[in-house]
Amino acid sequence: MSTPKMLKLPEVLAELNMSRAAFYRMRARGQGPRIVKLPNHQIRIRRADLDKWLIGHEEASVA
Template identity: 40%
Template sequence: MKANTQPPATARILRLPEVAARIGMSRSSVYLLMNRGQFPKSVKLSLRAVGWRESEIDEWANSRPSAA
């Protein structure tokens, strides 16, 4: 009997404008938190491009206290 397994989730890479929009912070705030070790590290995409793993951004956002 086969176990119920789901296909792996698609690993999506987000660029900075989408990351900033999702978390409601500016570019400088993202890099400041990243340098302090309080935000997920970026991944190098090419010589001059970086991105962030969507799963890590979602996990980080869900770990933050809500404003309510």
């Protein structure tokens, strides 16, 4: 069984082009991707969870 790809918060913020403060505001509203809190209080986000969250926020184009 392979280990899932875990992204550090700065990697996620860079991919989303989002500030840390905006990310935490979004999380506080319950709108962010699933996170994993490590014992040292750092945050990781599984690549699959981020991709799933992004797909859930796609909008259909209007023709």
